[in-house]
Amino acid sequence: MVPISIVGPGEGEVVLSSDTVRMRVLEDGSTTAHRLGIAEITLAPHAPGPPQHRHAEHDEGFYVVSGTVRFTIGDEDHDAGPGTLVMVPTGAPHTFANPGDEPAVVVNTFTPDTYVQYFRDLRDMIERGRPLSVDDVAPVMARYATEPSTEYAAS
Numbered sequence: 001m002v003p004i005s006i007v008g009p010g011e012g013e014v015v016l017s018s019d020t021v022r023m024r025v026l027e028d029g030s031t032t033a034h035r036l037g038i039a040e041i042t043l044a045p046h047a048p049g050p051p052q053h054r055h056a057e058h059d060e061g062f063y064v065v066s067g068t069v070r071f072t073i074g075d076e077d078h079d080a081g082p083g084t085l086v087m088v089p090t091g092a093p094h095t096f097a098n099p100g101d102e103p104a105v106v107v108n109t110f111t112p113d114t115y116v117q118y119f120r121d122l123r124d125m126i127e128r129g130r131p132l133s134v135d136d137v138a139p140v141m142a143r144y145a146t147e148p149s150t151e152y153a154a155s
Helices: 115-127 134-143
Strands: 013-017 021-027 037-043 053-055 059-066 069-073 076-080 085-088 095-097 104-111 146-148
Touching (some): 013 115
Antiparallel strands (some): 021 037, 037 104, 053 146, 059 085, 069 095
């Protein structure tokens, strides 16, 4: 029989945990032959997201479980409530944030799964006391075919 993966509430690998964001890996690709990675992201009220960026080698999906998540795609904002799916294909500039007064929970997918390791690398940077500034994170993003979308940088 082919093994399956069952990840219960509170289980999974926590790769980021701060006052504003918590990310729990539910599928790191080991069950899907690295075709799919899945994480749960919890954003605190009014939490900013990452700088706008684009991926060259993977698609990213976001399913809003609770709260409201503001997705910025280029220069367009889209507020997404529970039950909304946002699919971001390779090359599309994007970011997300929680503009609301309540926590927001999103199920995040990566196809293929390689971007899961990016978040592990960020966790390692935090544990070593390195800053997560755009300049410090850009080389890590580059290892995973991701780059900041500087033409949409916040002014």
